[in-house]
Amino acid sequence: MVLPWFQYAAPQRFYGLAGRLYPFCFVLAALLGAVGLYMGFFVAPTDAQQGEAYRIIFIHVPASWMSMVIYCAMAFWSALGLGFKTRISGLMAQALAPTGALFCFLSLWTGALWGKPMWGTWWVWDARLTSELILLFLYAGYMALTRAIDDPQRRDQAGALVALVGVINVPIIYFSVKWWNTLHQGSSVSMTQAPSMAHTMLWAMLGVTLACWAYAVGMALYRVRGLILQREHDTGWVQALAQSQAKSLNQENPAESGAGA
Amino acid sequence: MNWANSEAFWAMGGYGLYVWGSFGVVAIGLVAEVLMARRASRQIWRNLRDEVSDNQAP
Numbered sequence: 001m002v003l004p005w006f007q008y009a010a011p012q013r014f015y016g017l018a019g020r021l022y023p024f025c026f027v028l029a030a031l032l033g034a035v036g037l038y039m040g041f042f043v044a045p046t047d048a049q050q051g052e053a054y055r056i057i058f059i060h061v062p063a064s065w066m067s068m069v070i071y072c073a074m075a076f077w078s079a080l081g082l083g084f085k086t087r088i089s090g091l092m093a094q095a096l097a098p099t100g101a102l103f104c105f106l107s108l109w110t111g112a113l114w115g116k117p118m119w120g121t122w123w124v125w126d127a128r129l130t131s132e133l134i135l136l137f138l139y140a141g142y143m144a145l146t147r148a149i150d151d152p153q154r155r156d157q158a159g160a161l162v163a164l165v166g167v168i169n170v171p172i173i174y175f176s177v178k179w180w181n182t183l184h185q186g187s188s189v190s191m192t193q194a195p196s197m198a199h200t201m202l203w204a205m206l207g208v209t210l211a212c213w214a215y216a217v218g219m220a221l222y223r224v225r226g227l228i229l230q231r232e233h234d235t236g237w238v239q240a241l242a243q244s245q246a247k248s249l250n251q252e253n254p255a256e257s258g259a260g261a
Numbered sequence: 262m263n264w265a266n267s268e269a270f271w272a273m274g275g276y277g278l279y280v281w282g283s284f285g286v287v288a289i290g291l292v293a294e295v296l297m298a299r300r301a302s303r304q305i306w307r308n309l310r311d312e313v314s315d316n317q318a319p
Contacts, residue, residue: 040268042263052274056283063287098298102290110283117279215291223298226305233309239316242309249310 025218090156133235
């Protein structure tokens, strides 16, 4: 049986699908972000211990989650690419990396700005913070490596290896607050227990988290379109796309085409 | 409603620097990423157009 979604593993199909999906993702991200931030700033009450400083949680936790989720997604696509030789898998992993790196940086940045007023320090070498910093280095290493290799197949394979080896770090980050004595607090929201925070706070955080998901998916789909065009630049369908675009540009601006020829 | 007026909102109970320093840099980061991705996409298209016009005019 041929599963219907396998046809989207073909780069041309996936290019079209991604083009239809990414605008919805960005609209969804804007709506969810607006709702989440409104709840976070105007509905959620002041924290009894931390005053208003705790409101950093509404971006710090979503950013941190995204930094881990996106690395896991890269590892997933990498495994798919190595196992099934699907053509877009490596490109999806590469399309996700910059967004993951951004969220990882934002997690560290917002954490520092939260740590200063609450702990009295911007940074401490405890297990949670250090393992998150290692994640940022993994992202940077992945991006530097994949961009340094010109051969497409070797690029995908080398990147997949880094993604799959580095993903070991994600559970280390997640469980670091349990395994070691950290200055960083334990999780306020866990998969096994009822969350230890007010409901409005929780909903605000979930709203922003979903917004970040939608943003990350939209960004990856947008970026993978460019990567597909680059990878498939000598195929007929990409050449035809480029020709039709060049033609329509020439019609809009004939003087420029004369100068450029 | 949490805030008596807009001043109280921006002050964030004395933690304004930290709260807005967090959300501000997040906003800058997201906008910068979108702009960089758009620039990269335009460059890819430019290269593709150059490629097809080179092929057409040997």
